[in-house]
Amino acid sequence: MSDLEPVPASFCPFLRFCICSDLHIKEAGDDHTQRLRQLMETTYALAQAHPAYKNVDAFLFAGDLTNTGTPAQFHAFWDTVQSALQPETKVLACVPRYHDNWEFGKGGEKTGLRHFREITGLSTDTHLTLGGLHFIAVSTSEKDCYYDRKQKRWLKKALKEAAKDNPAAPVFVMQHEHVRNTVYGSTSFDGWGLTHFTKILAKYPNVVHFSGHSHYPLNDPRSIFQGDFTAIGTGALSYAEFTVGGDRTVHPPQCETISQGWIIEVDKENTVVLRGYDFLSGDSLCSYVLRFPADKTAFPFTPARQKARSAPPEFPADAALQLEDNADAYRVTCPSAESGDGFPVFLYRAEALDASGKVLENAYTLHEYWFTHEKPFYTIDLPKRQNTRAVTVRAENAYGMASTPITKEVPSDV
Numbered sequence: 582m583s584d585l586e587p588v589p590a591s592f593c594p595f596l597r598f599c600i601c602s603d604l605h606i607k608e609a610g611d612d613h614t615q616r617l618r619q620l621m622e623t624t625y626a627l628a629q630a631h632p633a634y635k636n637v638d639a640f641l642f643a644g645d646l647t648n649t650g651t652p653a654q655f656h657a658f659w660d661t662v663q664s665a666l667q668p669e670t671k672v673l674a675c676v677p678r679y680h681d682n683w684e685f686g687k688g689g690e691k692t693g694l695r696h697f698r699e700i701t702g703l704s705t706d707t708h709l710t711l712g713g714l715h716f717i718a719v720s721t722s723e724k725d726c727y728y729d730r731k732q733k734r735w736l737k738k739a740l741k742e743a744a745k746d747n748p749a750a751p752v753f754v755m756q757h758e759h760v761r762n763t764v765y766g767s768t769s770f771d772g773w774g775l776t777h778f779t780k781i782l783a784k785y786p787n788v789v790h791f792s793g794h795s796h797y798p799l800n801d802p803r804s805i806f807q808g809d810f811t812a813i814g815t816g817a818l819s820y821a822e823f824t825v826g827g828d829r830t831v832h833p834p835q836c837e838t839i840s841q842g843w844i845i846e847v848d849k850e851n852t853v854v855l856r857g858y859d860f861l862s863g864d865s866l867c868s869y870v871l872r873f874p875a876d877k878t879a880f881p882f883t884p885a886r887q888k889a890r891s892a893p894p895e896f897p898a899d900a901a902l903q904l905e906d907n908a909d910a911y912r913v914t915c916p917s918a919e920s921g922d923g924f925p926v927f928l929y930r931a932e933a934l935d936a937s938g939k940v941l942e943n944a945y946t947l948h949e950y951w952f953t954h955e956k957p958f959y960t961i962d963l964p965k966r967q968n969t970r971a972v973t974v975r976a977e978n979a980y981g982m983a984s985t986p987i988t989k990e991v992p993s994d995v
Contacts, residue, residue: 585881585890585923586870588854594634594846596712599624601842602643602757602793603817605680609657613648616818616840617658620860621665624844627863634846637667638711641718642674643793643815644757649683650693655700675718676705677757678726679794685726694723706732708739714847715743718755719778728777736778740785749874750851752788759792763812765803765979766795771824773797783809786875789853791815791843796822798951799841799857800866802887802924802979807880811871813855816841821951825928833947841866841951864953887980892921894976894984902974902989911963911972911991917948917956918976918984925950927979931961933969933991941966948976 601620606613621640628637640662647654662672674697678685681693694705705720717739722729736754743752759767759774760782767774773795782788788810797804799816806812821839823831840860847853851873857866869882880886896918903914913931920926926948933942942964949956963972970993973986 588868588870589852592846592848592852592854594631594848594854596638596714596847597628597634597636597844598639598641598711599637599842599844600641600643600755600791600815601818602815603645603796603819604642604658605645605648605819606654606657606661607648608653609660611657613819614657614661616860617661618665620818620840620842621662623858623860623863625665625667627844637670639671639673639716640666641716641753641755641791642672643755643791644675644677644720645680645793646674646676646697647693648680650681650696652696652700655693655696659701671709671711672701672703673707673709673716673718673755674701674703675707675755675757676720677794678721679757682721682726692723692726694720706735708742710746712847713747714750714753715739715746716753716755717743721757728775733778733781737781740781740788744785744787748787750787751847751853751871751873751875752785754782754788754790756790756792758794759814760790760812763790763806763808764792764797764814765801766797766814766822766824767812771795771829786810786877787873789813789871793817796820797824798839799843800925800950801927802891803884805855805869805882805887806884807877807882809877811875811880811882813843815843816857816951818842818860823947825945825947831947833949835949836951839951859952862953866953890922891924891978891980891982893982894918894926894978895921896976896984896987900987902972902987904972904989904991906965907962908965910965911969913961913963913972913974914958915961915974915976915987916958920978921982921984922978924978924980926976928977929959929961929974930977930983931963931972931974933963933966934971934973935968936970941969
């Protein structure tokens with residue numbers, strides 16, 4: 582994104598941490614524990630490659646560490662962490678209502694909170710300082726597995742202490758669920774956002790709030806949000822999910838080929854650099870620079886400013902469609918499009934048109950932007966309709982901005 586601030590050449594961190602969520606560990610040695618270990622090893626390796634600051638000060642885990650919250654799964658999580666953890670690195674985690682407390686109220690294990698505390702020795706609600714910066718993590722409550730008044734009072738107190746202690750610095754807050762109507766996946770339609778802490782956080786523009794739960798990719802530009810505070814979606818280590826228009830909980834092919842998390846660095850001037858990684862490849866997916874103390878009037882990552890800097894994707898100049906007639910559907914193949922603004926291409930939308938240009942059918946496929954790979958073509962199965970005379974495909978970005986279409990005529994006898 583060429584008009585966004587690049588990482589300053591003089592930037593030198595004094596603190597570094599990694600945050601991820603939605604590990605969904607099922608058993609010792611499974612693919613999810615392997616991804617966790619790979620994340621930790623990659624983070625340490627990247628830190629060691631830095632010319633000046635080589636520490637990893639903390640790993641933060643934003644919930645759904647396990648798939649059903651059993652003691653065996655928490656052991657698998659903690660044993661994996663301990664096998665890779667180096668002495669200078671702290672661990673901070675939160676435990677949500679969902680997978681980590683899967684049996685709550687079901688007559689089986691009442692809560693995963695106790696398992697987590699006993700196995701890891703960590704607290705479920707945590708407020709600590711690292712390098713003079715405040716980190717706050719909130720887990721679900723013991724009573725109903727949501728968030729209660731006591732926790733709200735605790736969070737208010739923690740935020741007041743942080744603001745008083747260092748009013749110019751960022752305050753890092755971690756919760757499993759998105760705050761409603763912030764990052765991609767947080768609307769009431771998406772179903773992954775809660776309002777428990779909205780009013781509390783709104784008073785603190787220096788808050789950087791991390792959340793998972795939705796599994797929506799962190800390198801989607803909608804996964805960073807600024808309004809009253811900054812909200813960041815953490816992606817997932819396990820699988821990707823999407824909302825596309827009126828379709829929610831969309832799970833495309835290759836959605837399990839994901840292992841995302843953030844490596845975050847802070848310098849002495851309170852500049853924060855966020856780098857989103859695909860830990861399967863070790864490649865950086867995106868980066869952002871945040872400045873503190875925060876000025877809400879100048880936030881660069883409001884939805885309006887993100888959309889204003891957006892531009893449509895572009896197909897290659899010689900792009901052409903391939904069309905295969907498969908009885909009930911046209912199999913439409915288009916070349917991969919290029920971003921027009923640094924944001925990922927989001928999807929390809931195919932339409933069947935009649936002779937007047939009226940849309941008879943449409944279908945889409947997602948661009949596989951949640952991990953790094955080269956894919957030269959994308960295929961869409963478009964339902965056939967009588968009187969179809971042309972098929973078009975447009976590439977769209979996350980804000981619905983569409984490329985110039987590629988069109989292929991359909992013979993009248995097809």
